[in-house]
Amino acid sequence: GAVVSQHPSWVICKSGTSVKIECRSLDFQATTMFWYRQFPKQSLMLMATSNEGSKATYEQGVEKDKFLINHASLTLSTLTVTSAHPEDSSFYICSARALRAGLGETQYFGPGTRLLVL
């Protein structure tokens, strides 16, 4: 159990285009999903927290108009990188929080999406 999928796994696009990445919790409902970005040999950087049915909360320094997040259902969140530029090339990883009563919360990660902007 607790499987999270991401699609696509790889995307190459031209500068100025928009890219949508999907994150799905396959066997559990996730009221909260998180979007991270990781540059080579660096640690995970939280970009935003996405709650189902409400606006995402963005971390300081992350442009909400550039990185559009939609969490339309308890199993799906999407991240759209608008007007992508080469500096947006990175490894984007989502995670979904599975609530376990009495035991705290556990985040499960998707396999990630590699974005290359030419």
Next chain:
Amino acid sequence: QKEVEQNSGPLSVPEGAIASLNCTYSDRGSQSFFWYRQYSGKSPELIMSIYSNGDKEDGRFTAQLNKASQYVSLLIRDSQPSDSATYLCAVSNSGYALNFGKGTSLLVTP
């Protein structure tokens, strides 16, 4: 600033030895503690979660938590070359996002 500190390594251990990975955190309100493993080019994979003081064992892995010292560790017994990866410590104050350390690189040599 809520911080999670890990030694970046690399930590090198011979095959079959015990690898000991350490993590300290600054937020005394933290309630949930996790260890993730991340292979190069892959996303993090959950190894262990621990919520109360003491030890928690799962196969070759043992997580240890000491809330008074704000310290959590991961022991890997009988280390294998396939354990070579970056290990991320993550801490949460219930209801908030995980706060990750920068990770410790582990190298298990044959």
